[in-house]
Amino acid sequence: MIKTLQVQTREGSYPIHIGAGLHGCLPDLLQEIGWNRERRLMLVTDDQVGPLYGEYVIQGLKDHGFQASCLTVPAGEGSKKLSQLEEMVGDCLQAGLDRSSAILALGGGVVGDLAGFLAASYMRGIPFIQLPTTLLAHDSSVGGKVGVNHPLGKNMIGAFHQPSMVVFDVNTLNTLPEREVASGYAEVVKHALIRDADFVCWLEERVDSLRRLEPDSVSEAIWRGCAVKGEVVSQDEKEAGLRAILNYGHTIGHALEATAGYGVLTHGEAVAIGMVGEAMLAEELGLCPPVSERTARLLSSFGLPTRLTLEIADEELLERMRRDKKVKQGRLTFILPREVGCVDRIGGVEEAVIRRALDRLRGGGEG
Ligand SMILES: NC(=O)c1ccc[n+]([C@@H]2O[C@H](COP(=O)([O-])OP(=O)(O)OC[C@H]3O[C@@H](n4cnc5c(N)ncnc54)[C@H](O)[C@@H]3O)[C@@H](O)[C@H]2O)c1
Numbered sequence: 001m002i003k004t005l006q007v008q009t010r011e012g013s014y015p016i017h018i019g020a021g022l023h024g025c026l027p028d029l030l031q032e033i034g035w036n037r038e039r040r041l042m043l044v045t046d047d048q049v050g051p052l053y054g055e056y057v058i059q060g061l062k063d064h065g066f067q068a069s070c071l072t073v074p075a076g077e078g079s080k081k082l083s084q085l086e087e088m089v090g091d092c093l094q095a096g097l098d099r100s101s102a103i104l105a106l107g108g109g110v111v112g113d114l115a116g117f118l119a120a121s122y123m124r125g126i127p128f129i130q131l132p133t134t135l136l137a138h139d140s141s142v143g144g145k146v147g148v149n150h151p152l153g154k155n156m157i158g159a160f161h162q163p164s165m166v167v168f169d170v171n172t173l174n175t176l177p178e179r180e181v182a183s184g185y186a187e188v189v190k191h192a193l194i195r196d197a198d199f200v201c202w203l204e205e206r207v208d209s210l211r212r213l214e215p216d217s218v219s220e221a222i223w224r225g226c227a228v229k230g231e232v233v234s235q236d237e238k239e240a241g242l243r244a245i246l247n248y249g250h251t252i253g254h255a256l257e258a259t260a261g262y263g264v265l266t267h268g269e270a271v272a273i274g275m276v277g278e279a280m281l282a283e284e285l286g287l288c289p290p291v292s293e294r295t296a297r298l299l300s301s302f303g304l305p306t307r308l309t310l311e312i313a314d315e316e317l318l319e320r321m322r323r324d325k326k327v328k329q330g331r332l333t334f335i336l337p338r339e340v341g342c343v344d345r346i347g348g349v350e351e352a353v354i355r356r357a358l359d360r361l362r363g364g365g366e367g
Pocket residue numbers: 046047048049052075076077080107108109110111113133134135136137139140141142143144145146154155172173174175176177180183187266267268
């Protein structure tokens with residue numbers, strides 16, 4: 001069964017298709033959005049995903065008369081950097097891509113963010129399509145945040161560039177390593193915690209089937225996660241306000257990810273720890289009833305870490321947080337829970353309270 005959602009943008013709307021075997025439908029789906037065979041296509045993938053799915057996708061396109069070439073980057077967060085992007089621009093120029101060409105991003109969030117940024121910047125912008133292959137990429141493939149990391153911070157160089165379509169073939173999840181499955185559930189849980197209390201209960205009741213990647217449950221989880229994300233992005237495409245709620249867990253999470261060294265923690269692991277820490281912060285500030293324990297229990301049931309065990313000093317984390325993109329005139333802004341299923345933007349959080357929350361996140365305080 002194929003499920004479809006629409007994301008509204010300033011320039012119209014684009015579909016998200018979720019279902020088993022959708023890679024086989026890609027040529028038809030391209031034609032549905034009006035892409036004809038004259039448009040030269042560059043498939044961007046990584047060296048783990050490419051050998052699994054790249055050839056099938058390229059062959060399908062060629063069989064339908066499309067001109068498609070392939071560009072492969074090394075797998076992992078280390079590829080999300082400017083020097084990689086420069087190399088990719090060279091590959092596209094060599095392959096003869098022009099302003100009527102387009103990019104297809106086949107992979108997880110790293111490929112999606114990197115290939116999306118390539119599309120946003122190549123000759124000042126060409127269209128692209130997201131073909132997510134990780135559970136986490138139900139988040140990264142929707143909403144148009146594309147970019148690369150800087151040694152001083154996550155996603156510090158980037159753009160908003162919406163895809164023309166998202167095609168999620170859930171069959172690809174069958175080859176995903178267990179650690180990446182868990183990592184992906186962090187962003188699924190985030191979507192539930194920020195906007196949909198019923199979805200939180202639904203997840204709590206189906207942990208086992210979701211972890212086994214039972215097709216009906218996993219497709220429903222992806223669909224519900226994409227529905228939350230799509231609804232928020234449709235209301236606030238460029239993060240003027242509301243969209244910041246999608247950053248729950250990310251102020252601490254991004255600080256952890258960059259300080260630990262890109263790739264040491266997966267993005268989902270860092271965000272999982274971050275959500276528990278930020279729930280503790282909300283409790284310290286008296287903003288909500290106790291929610292951190294239930295948050296940690298759910299994340300942990302998916303096999304995710306919920307405590308800060310790496311030896312990183314508070315000051316190092318705070319230094320990163322002071323450069324977070326939500327900081328305004330030096331005031332640290334967090335996305336904090338009011339209750340399960342509802343969060344708020346809270347500005348001007350004092351560093352002393354953050355230190356108390358970090359202490360609890362390390363297992364100090366009352367837990
Ligand atoms: N733009 C956004 O809105 C947004 C949202 C969330 C996360 N992100 C970004 O996404 C990135 C993390 O994405 P990710 O967790 O997908 O990581 P990833 O892209 O590095 O993929 C994880 C690993 O799984 C492998 N893999 C991918 N699909 C596979 C498959 N089907 N079978 C076997 N192996 C497969 C990859 O090669 C990689 O080694 C981070 O850089 C994060 O900042 C962006």
